[in-house]
Each structure stands twice: as C-alpha cells, then as structure tokens.
Amino acid sequence: MKVPTDRRYAETHEWFRPDEDVITVGITQYAADELTDITFVELPEVGRKVSVGDSIGEVESVKATSEIFTSVAGKIVEVNASLADRPELINDDAFEEGWIVRLKPDAPDPLQTLLSSKEYVSLVKNA
Amino acid sequence: MAMMLEELLRTPLYDTHVAFGAKMVPFAGWEMPVQYVGIIEEHHHTRTACSAFDVSHMGRLRLTGKDCEAFLNRICTRNVAGATVGRSYYSHVCREDGGILDDVIVSRFENHWGIVCNASNREKIVAWLIMHRQGRLVEIADETRTTAMVACQGPRTIELSKELTKADLSNLKRYHFSVHGAGPLSIVTYRSGYTGEDGIEVVVPAAIAPFALARLLGTKDHPHPVIRPAGLGARDTLRIEAAMPLYGHELGEEVDSLTAGQAWCVDLSKEFIGAEPMRKLHERGLPRQLAGLELEGKRIARQHAGVFSGDRRVGEVTSGTLSPTLGKSIAMAFVAAETMAEGTALRVEVGTKFAEAQVVKLPFYKRPR
Numbered sequence A: 001m002k003v004p005t006d007r008r009y010a011e012t013h014e015w016f017r018p019d020e021d022v023i024t025v026g027i028t029q030y031a032a033d034e035l036t037d038i039t040f041v042e043l044p045e046v047g048r049k050v051s052v053g054d055s056i057g058e059v060e061s062v063k064a065t066s067e068i069f070t071s072v073a074g075k076i077v078e079v080n081a082s083l084a085d086r087p088e089l090i091n092d093d094a095f096e097e098g099w100i101v102r103l104k105p106d107a108p109d110p111l112q113t114l115l116s117s118k119e120y121v122s123l124v125k126n127a
Numbered sequence B: 001m002a003m004m005l006e007e008l009l010r011t012p013l014y015d016t017h018v019a020f021g022a023k024m025v026p027f028a029g030w031e032m033p034v035q036y037v038g039i040i041e042e043h044h045h046t047r048t049a050c051s052a053f054d055v056s057h058m059g060r061l062r063l064t065g066k067d068c069e070a071f072l073n074r075i076c077t078r079n080v081a082g083a084t085v086g087r088s089y090y091s092h093v094c095r096e097d098g099g100i101l102d103d104v105i106v107s108r109f110e111n112h113w114g115i116v117c118n119a120s121n122r123e124k125i126v127a128w129l130i131m132h133r134q135g136r137l138v139e140i141a142d143e144t145r146t147t148a149m150v151a152c153q154g155p156r157t158i159e160l161s162k163e164l165t166k167a168d169l170s171n172l173k174r175y176h177f178s179v180h181g182a183g184p185l186s187i188v189t190y191r192s193g194y195t196g197e198d199g200i201e202v203v204v205p206a207a208i209a210p211f212a213l214a215r216l217l218g219t220k221d222h223p224h225p226v227i228r229p230a231g232l233g234a235r236d237t238l239r240i241e242a243a244m245p246l247y248g249h250e251l252g253e254e255v256d257s258l259t260a261g262q263a264w265c266v267d268l269s270k271e272f273i274g275a276e277p278m279r280k281l282h283e284r285g286l287p288r289q290l291a292g293l294e295l296e297g298k299r300i301a302r303q304h305a306g307v308f309s310g311d312r313r314v315g316e317v318t319s320g321t322l323s324p325t326l327g328k329s330i331a332m333a334f335v336a337a338e339t340m341a342e343g344t345a346l347r348v349e350v351g352t353k354f355a356e357a358q359v360v361k362l363p364f365y366k367r368p369r
Helices: A029-035 A117-125 B014-019 B039-048 B068-075 B119-133 B157-165 B206-217 B232-241 B275-284
Strands: A014-019 A022-027 A038-042 A055-061 A065-069 A074-079 A101-105 B023-027 B030-035 B051-054 B059-064 B087-094 B100-108 B113-117 B139-142 B147-153 B177-180 B187-190 B199-205 B288-295 B306-309 B312-322 B329-336 B345-350 B353-360
Touching: A022 A065, A022 A074, B014 B023, B014 B206, B030 B039, B030 B232, B039 B051, B039 B232, B051 B206, B051 B232, B059 B068, B059 B119, B068 B113, B068 B119, B100 B119, B100 B187, B113 B119, B119 B139, B147 B157, B147 B206, B157 B199, B199 B206, B232 B312, B232 B329, B288 B312, B288 B345, B306 B329, B312 B345, B329 B345, B329 B353
Parallel strands: none
Antiparallel strands: A014 A022, A022 A101, A038 A055, A055 A065, A074 A101, B023 B030, B051 B147, B059 B113, B059 B139, B087 B100, B100 B113, B147 B199, B177 B187, B187 B199, B288 B329, B288 B353, B306 B312, B306 B345, B312 B329, B345 B353
8 A cells, every 4th residue: 555654644544744834634545445436525614723633524425425534723724626526536646636625733743643654554454 | 444253255256356456345244346446437337338246145045846936925025926937026025014024036937936135134034934934835945155146237238248148138028037058057147137227137156157257357457348347336326326226225124115115016916924014004195205306416315314394304315326327416215295296395414414405206317228
C-alpha cells in the first residue's frame, strides 16, 4: 500500500498535510477504495470553526455513507469545490486531487499526536 | 472494523476472482467479489454488453420423490401444481402468519424439482422443508457446494453464448431452462437473472466451474473482448433499478408478500402456508405497500431512513442508490397506503438532512425490447 510520508493520519482514515500555514485534509486511498465509487461529498461552510473530533462533512458512495472527522481544531478556509461535480476525484486520487478541505489550525504543531504513515499502514494491515 | 471470527465459505470460482483483481468481502457467510474495476463501470457494462456474476453462494436444493409437487404447492405462495417440465417459477416461502421466509425459484425437471434460495436463508429453508414434509415422500439434497452458478447478464448475452457454446438460446423463453448432459455432470441453463437485463444463469458441476468461467472471461492478461466479470455491488444497483426485491431489504419475516409488492407470485385461491392472513389483508386492503421514490439531488437514501409526508412519518426506505443508468437518486420504501399514489410529494432522510422526493412507478428501469 502506497501512503505518502509528507503528512499524518487519523485512525478514522483521514490524512492531514501541512501546507505552509494551513492543513489540507482528505481521506486515504484505502478508505476511498473501501467506500467504492463515491457519488457525493457534503462539504462544510468556509469560515466554520471546528474542534478536534468534529464531523466536517460526509462522503457517500453507492455502498455507504461515511462521516469525515477532523483531528485538528481550527477554521475552514477552503473547500475543494471540484468535488461538487466530480466526487470521483477522491477515488481516482485520494491523496492529491481528491483533497477535501483546508483549515487554519488554532494551535501550532497540531499534527504531533496523529499517526505517521508507517503507523497508519500497520493499523490498516491489522484491521 | 470487526474481527472475522467465522470461517467464510469460498465458491469454486474464488481463485478466478482473485486473479481478476476482485475486492473480496464477506457476504451471507461467503467470501464474495463486491467489485473488480468499479461498481458503476460494471453496472454500465451489464446494461450495454455482457457481465458474468458468480452467484454460487445462492442455495441450490434438489427435491425428489412422488409427493414433491403437492408438498411444494403447500410451501410456495405460487401455484406450482401442474408445473411444466423445463419451467421455473419465482415464489415466496412464508410462515403461517404470512411473514416471508425467503424468495426462491422453483424449477420443474423431468424427474425432480430444483429450488434456488438466498445464501443467507439456505439453512433456514432446508430446516423448514424438513419440518413440513411430515409423512410425504420427499427427499431433499443440498447441492450448493457440489455445483457453481454463474449469471451472464446483458443485451449481448444470447449472441455471445451462441458464439461460445454453439447453443442457440434465442428460443429459450424467459423463466425456462434447458439441461445438457446427465446426472452429476449435467449443466443447466436458465433464461433468468437479477439485473433487469436479458441473460442466463448457468449451473455447472463445481469441479469444472473454473474452466467454464475461464472460457467466458479469458484471463486477466487476455480477457474476453466483451464479457467482463461483475461483482455484488453492481448486482445491487442493477436490481434496484429493475425494482427486484432483495431479502433483508424489501423482503423479510416481518413483511408479507402482498405488502412487499409481489402479489403476482401469490395465488390466494389455493391453500399454502401463510395464505389465510394474506387473504384477510387482501380483503381489508393493505395499510402500507412498497413504493418507488425519486429523490431530488444526488444524496442516497439508505435502508431504514424515514419517509415523511409533511412532518408525519409515513414510511421507511428499504433500498436506495444513485441510479447509474438514470443519473438520479432512487429508492424503494414501505409507505402508508394514502401516500402511495404516483406523484405524491414526500421527504426522505438523507444523512442528517432531508431530500424532497416523489412517488414514481416501479420499476425505475425497463430494458428496451
């Protein structure tokens, strides 16, 4: 399984990548593959304040609906508007083009407690 | 994700699925392919060409003995008395109170009868048959593990089967079957399916099944130019578009066949287990029934989602999907009789919100003829 090392992961299968002063959030390719063909993404409002553990949207596939949770507290500064017309971007490229939101973290170093790519891979393998 | 404690069964075609890159999932105690390349792509391929589905997990029972006909006519909601050799009959098997134990296909062979039942209900149905056979001369053999079953579905199936087997199936009518060979080596071809397309379902001995499927599909590196494998995911979206009921969704022990919208397979003029309560229901009128819903937007209504008329809850979703063929969000639901009429405006729970919906005629999709 290919999992980028430039970011951190949550046990609920979201990834968090530091991009200068914001954090880009998406779901992992493993999660996208498990959901199968994604047909709809419910995105949060830009400007919304979120706390750790908050649901920031939903990803829906022909098979299931799954909530997206944030492991970082902050403010939503951007959403991936392309997903409205092309939700399949998440299936095609979950780690890059299929990103979901960008948020400005409340605190510095917000990713410290999250899983490394190695830890995430072993979590999935032992699932 | 839950730990798998139960040992899953594998069909004789397991290795073929893995070789073709299938994503395998547990389903009714079996390890089955949910998809190979993608549910939506497999769905479209079935509607436009030909897909092969492994349906070997479904229960296949063989009944012999001189009392089979009378016995099955007592067990089944459908009238199978005087059944024609070479024909299959879709039927329900119900409890005394009319609750549906399973939906089955009963086939009349020359010297025996066949039943195809749902994988999840196989043991229950075998036990039910044994319990109700009483003094009748009926032998029941479970042939699920000694055979395999493959469904080839799609508008090009009949033309391709002629190419592959030299057998011309164009004269085999829907819900008829033909038998090739004899005894344990026989191959049975049924003109039936669960996708809303034309097609066949073929039962072959387990030992030759992988070779037979390889003949259809080729190999991963040299695939057949038209026939492609498809998984349970596409099978579900296809059957929802065709409004075919699925046990555990539209059908179950808490529902009777009339409420489930399947009155066509019920003969209230004959005696069968569950007839009495269904006659009463028929006389009084059904308080709720299965309806088709078309939702606004792209959200999918999931099983058990509430259906509302204004603020009043009038029903519950049984199955929903984003129809790949129609590009619309569709669902089936049990709704109160007074909200059954086509065009009735309702609201359906999707996630934490509501979608506007309206009652539409079933099926959602009918193949062009």
